[in-house]
Amino acid sequence: MKLPHIDSEYLVDILLRLLFTPSPSGYTDRVVHLVSEELERLSVPFELTRRGAIRATLKGRVSEPDRAVVAHIDTLGAMVKSLKENGRLELVPVGHWNARFAEGARATLFTDHCQWRGTILPLKASGHTFAPEIDNQPGGWEHVELRIDAKVRTLEDLLRLGVHVGDFIAIDTAPEITDTGFINSRHLDDKAGAAVLLAAIESVHREGLDLPVDCHPLFTISEEVGSGASAALHQDVAEMLTIDNGTTAPGQNSSEFGVTIAMADQSGPFDYHLTHRIIQLCQEFAIPHQRDVFKYYRSDSAAALEAGNDVRTALVTFGVDASHGYERIHLDALESLARLVGIYMQGPPLYSRDRYGIGPRAGFPTQPG
Incomplete structure (x- = not known):
């Protein structure tokens, strides 16, 4: 195994392209085409599920x-709940996020035939009119509305624009990268993870790295609504590494620097042996890392297991400040993660016995104790 060189310019470029491609859960076709085109450019074979999850293959010396x-590659978003008499739109969230992070957001409304720009505002938005009532009004999705940038004052005006209940709304990401390496944007969860995976693939392709077994990069399109990798796995996959965001908040051990390795989330502990293989790789290749446990969190790993897949899973993350809000990460974490993923792809299978779904006791591992 060798430490791959990660092309940071490529990583940032593909991240920005992903961030500027709207993809709320349920409205992900555009980003599926973007990732597919990038895989084609890298000469990586792939296939799509019916709904658009991407299953690619990096060939190894053996297949199992x-x-x-x-x-x-799906994100949070919103959907039209109702058309209001005042020409505004009532919203419901797509995915789990708090309406306080939607207030003031610029957004795009996708109708059946066109799209409109607009702003999500609290019901009382004018300081010159409502003054202290603005601070006192309750929060929640029932207390915000979408103002469309068109001449609409009535429900009939909305109907003339072709607006319907159930239309999707994508929230502007508004990314900014500072000279200090911080990246501020919405939807870094998990566009940054997808960029890390593509950067690792690019390094394997560019350096011609030898892989001992087939590795399948997967890009799922419904993680924010819970189903994620439930239907995207190849049935012979024995181990799965998930890339997603960690939470750099009070009481957490995550960091915006290095790799944060999740030991458990609300769905339970991750696979002991695969998780400790990841820790071992970080130690061996001097990749800065820390461990964390997430109480209110689930990922593609949980979706895969709950769907009945008997697969070892581990979760590696980039630390995100203000997750599911206006998020911030650091390029250092993305580069560290991409190196780790590139190393992991070059490593031997965890256990040769894992090629069998069910087998004898011989070769089954033992935890220390």
């Missing part, structure tokens, strides 16, 4: 027990 590395 093969592995997968997964990131999701």
